[in-house]
Amino acid sequence: MNRFYFLLIATFLLFGFTKKEKLPAYKNAKLDIETRVADLLSRMTLEEKVMQLDMYSAGDLVIDGRVEPVRAAKALNGMSIGSVHDYYPETAVHANELQKYIVENTRLGIPALFIEEALHGYQGKKSTAFPVPIGLGSMWDVDLMQKIGKVIGAETRSVGVHMVLSPVLGIGREPRWGRVQETYGEDAYLAARNGVAIIKGMQGEDLTANNTVVAEPKHFGIHSIPTKGLNTGTVYIGEREARSHFLYVFEKAFKEAGALGAMAAYHEWDGVPAAGDPWLLKELLRDEWGFKGFVLSDLGAIAKQHNSHHTSPTAEDAILTSIRSGLDMQFYDYTHDKFQNTIIEAVKNGSLDMKDVDRAVSSVLYVKFRLGLFENPYVDPKLQAERYHCQAHQDLALESAQKSITLLQNNNNILPFGDDVKKVTIVGDMADKVLLGGYSPKEVEGTSIVDAFQDAEYEVNFVDVGVPTNTAEQIDSKYLLSENGEEGLLAEYFNNSDCAGKPVFSKVETSLARYWHNLSPEAGVVDDNFSVRWSGYIVPPIDGTYEFSLIADDIARFSINGEQLIDNWDKELKNKWTKRKIRLEKGKKYPIVLDFAEFDAYAAVFLHWKIQPEVSNKVSMFEKTVAAAKDADVVVLVLGEKEEECGEGKDRQSLELNTYSKRLLNELTSAGKPVILVLQNGRPLVLTEEHKKVDAILETWYAGELSGRATVDILTGKVNPSGKLPITFPRSEGQLPVFYNHQPSANHDYVDGTSKPLFAFGHGLNYSKFEYSDLKIMKPEIEKTENQIVTIKVKNTSDRDGTEVVQLYITDTYSSVATPVMQLRGFQRVDLKAGEEKEISFRLLPDDLALWNRKMRRVVEPGEFKVKIGAASDDIRLESKFRVK
Secondary structure: OHHHHHHHHHHHHHHHHHHHHOOOHHHOOOOOHHHHHHHHHHHOOHHHHHHOOOEEEHHHOEEOOEEOHHHHHHHHOOOOOOEEEOOOOOOHHHHHHHHHHHHHOOOOOOOOEEEEOOOOOOOOEOOOOOOOHHHHHOOOOHHHHHHHHHHHHHHHHHOOOOEEOOOEOOOOOOOOOHHHHHOOOOOHHHHHHHHHHHHHHHHOOOOOOOOOOEEOOEOEOOOOOOHHHOOOOOEOOOHHHHHHHHHHHHHHHHHHOOOOEEEEOOOEEOOEEHHHOHHHHHHHHHHHOOOOOEEEEOOOHHHHHHHOOOOOOOHHHHHHHHHHHOOOEOOOOOOHHHHHHHHHHHHHHOOOOHHHHHHHHHHHHHHHHHOOOOOOOOOOOHHHHHHOOOHHHHHHHHHHHHHHOEEEEEHHHOOOOOOOOOEEEEEOHHHHOOOOOOOOOEOOOOOOHHHHHOOOOOEEEEEOOOOOOOOOEEOOHHHEEOOOOOEOEEEEEEOOOOOOOOOOEEEEEOOOEEEEEOOOOOOOOOOOOOEEEEEEEEOOOOOEEEEEEEEEEOEEEEEEOOEEEEEEOOHHHOOOOEEEEEEEOOOOOEEEEEEEEOOOOOEEEEEEEEEEEOHHHHHHHHHHHHHHHHOOOEEEEEEEOOOOOOOOOOOOOOOEOOHHHHHHHHHHHOOOOOEEEEEEOOOOOEOOOHHHHOOEEEEOOOOOOOHHHHHHHHHOOOOOOOOOOOOOEOOOHHHOOOOOOOOOOOOOOEOOEOOOOOEOOOOOEOOOOEEEEEEEEOOOEEOOOOOEEEEEEEEEOOOOOEEEEEEEEEEEOOOOOOOOOOEEEEEEEEEEOOOOEEEEEEEEOHHHHOEEOOOOOEEOOOEEEEEEEEEEOOEEEEEEEEEEO
C-alpha cells in the first residue's frame, strides 16, 4: 500500500513538473522581464534573432490595410519580425488582424511592434492635430504638454500602434535648418522640461495600459545644428558644449522620463557618424545613463556611413559597424535579405560577435515585454470611437493653440480690436488655409482664419491674393483635373520601367511631389524597376509665364499640350533640377503627362512650378488689395512660410519674407490703415524692415487644426495672449548663430550693426501689465548638495485678466570653465485677475547649478550665483545673488 502511494505521488510530481515545463519562462508574466528576455533569447535561432532587428514596411504584409496571407507568409517565412512601419491602421481591427497573423504563424509567437510618427499628433487620418513643437515650446506649459502627450498616446494606441517616433529633442539654434519647427526651441532647460512632460504623457505609468505608447526621442544626438543649416550636415562642437546643452535634453528624457526608444541620427559629429558611434550608443546611452530600450536608425542612417560619410567601404561594413556600436534595428536602410544575411554570415565567419547580436535582440524584446504584448498583443477596437479626435481632445488642441501664439509687437495697443473696429480686411491666401507643419496628422479638417472670422461680429472682406514663394512651389491640386473631372490626375503604376503595357494599379492622385524611399509605392507594385504615369489637365489661375521644375530619382519627363517640355529620361540627369518656362492662359485646360521610372534603390519625383504674373495681373492684384485696405478699419495680413519653404530638407539661406510678401506688405501699409501682420511659419524670420511698418505682429507658427480660431480669439480680445518665444528672432542672417545663452566673450557688436536680436528668447507681449517685487532667496549660502528656494511676488496692474510667464535665470559669476552669460533654470505660468497679486516660488536643484569641469565631470563648484527674474531674457525685472560653499 505504501509503495503504491509512493509511486502515485512520484508519478503526480513528475507529471506536474513536466506540465509546468510546457509553459516557457518567456510566457510567464509572473517572472521579471530580464528573465523572460533571456529565456526567449535562448530559444531563438540566429535567423529568428536577426529578424527582430529589422523593420518591415506595411506594404510587405498588407493590402489596403488588411493582412495579405501570401505576401505575409513570404515575408515572414515562419519567423516573427522586429517592427512594422508606414501602416497607420485606420482601426484596431486591422492592426489586430495583422498582429494575430504574426503571432499565430511564427514558431515562437513573438508579437511585432507597430511604429509610426506622432510629432504633434498621431500621423494617422483625422487624428487630433496640435501646434508644431516650436509652437508647443511657446506655451511654456509643461502640464499641458503632458496632457498632449497623453492624448497622442491614447489616440495612437487605440488603433493598435505601440511606439511613436517622437519627440524631437534637438536644440533649435540653427533657424536656417528646415526642421527647426520640430524642436522646442533654443534652450536646453526648456526643451528638457517639455520633452520629459510629453514623454511621461505618452508612456504613462504603465506601458501595458491601453492609452500609452513608447516614445522615441530623436535625433540622437547633437543633430540640430548642421553646418550652414543644411539638413544632415556635419556638427562641429566639443564634448563639453554637447553635454551642457544638446545631450542634456536627451539625458533627462532617458533618465527622468524613462523613454524606451532612441533614434540614431544621420549626421556625423567630429567625423564619427552617429549611427556607428559606440561612445554615443554604448558608453553614454547605456553604460552612463542606464538606457534599457532599443536604438533604431533614422531612415537610411546606417547606409549613410557608406554612401554619404564614406567611413564604411561597403554596405556590409556599414551594417556591422552599426550593430557593433550599439544600434539595434534598421529603418529601411537595406533590403531585408541584404541586412539579415550580412549579420548572419558575419556571425558564422566570426567577424561579428554573437554578444552584439544578443544585446540588440534583447533590447528589442525588452520593449515588447514592457508593452505587455506577450500577454495581450491586441487592442480593443471600441477604444477608438471613445477617444479618437473626441471633443475633449479638440478642446485641448484649441487651448494649446491659444497658449502657443505669441504677440511680438503691439504699437499703441492696436490689439485687441476695439469698439472702433467694424470692418476687417484679410489679405493673403494663407489666411484661408490650415497649415499644420511637418509630420502632421493626415486629412485634418481644421479651421482657418477666414473660417473663424465668420463667427465674429465684423464686416469681413477676404482678399484671396496668392503670395508666390521665391522658390518653385508644389502645384496645388485645385489646378489639376483628371479626365473624369476629379481634382487631381490619373496615376497609373507599372511593374516595369517604361510605363508600358497594362498598369497594375491606378487611382486619381492630387500630389506631384512623391517620395517612396526604397519601398513599393502601392500594393501590388514592385519596389524596384517600376514606373508611374500621371495624366490629365492643368488649369492655370492667371495669365503669365510658368516655370516648371522637375527632379527625379531616377528619371522623369513632362509634357504639356502635346509637347515635351522637360526631358530627364536619362540616368545622367538623376537628382538634378531641370527648369523650363512656358506662357499659359488663365482658365484654359492644358493636357499634361508626367512619366517617372525607378531603376535602383530610392524613388522620388517632384514637379513644381513658379508663376510669374504678367504686369497687368500684378497691378490689378495690388490695386485690389490696397482698395480693400482703404475701405477697412484694420487690415489683417497673413504671411509666412508655405509648405515648400519650411520642413525637412527645406533649408533656407535667407530668413526674410519672400519678395512678393514684402511688396504686398509695402503696398498695404501705404494705404494708411492699421496693419496687423499674422505669421504662419516654422522658423524665426528676419523682420527688421517689417516691424517698422506694421502696427502689430502676431506669431502663430503652425498652430494646429484650430489655429484660425485661436488667432481670431486673440485678435478680438476673447483670449489674452500668453505665448513667449522659445527661440531668438535675429535682425539679419549675419548674426547667426544667435541665442540668448551665449558665452561671456561673445559680447561685441558688428561694425555695421548691433549684435542684439530683434525679438529675444522669452519675449512675448500681453494685453495686461505685470509688476514684479519682493525677490527673496531662502539662504545667502548653501552647501553643494542643497536646494535653494527663490520667491517673488507678481501683480497684474491692469484692468484685464491675464497670464504672465515668469522666468528665472542664473549666472555663475566665476567658474573653472566658461559658462553662459545666463541660463534658464525655472519658469511658471501665473494666472492673475485684474489687480491680483500672487507669491510664487522656484526650487533650484544642485543639478541646476552644475557644470562640466575641466576633467569632464559634472560638479557644483563653490562661488557666487546671480539670480535674475523677468518677463524675457532681455527684460529682467529683479536680481539678487547667493553663494555655494
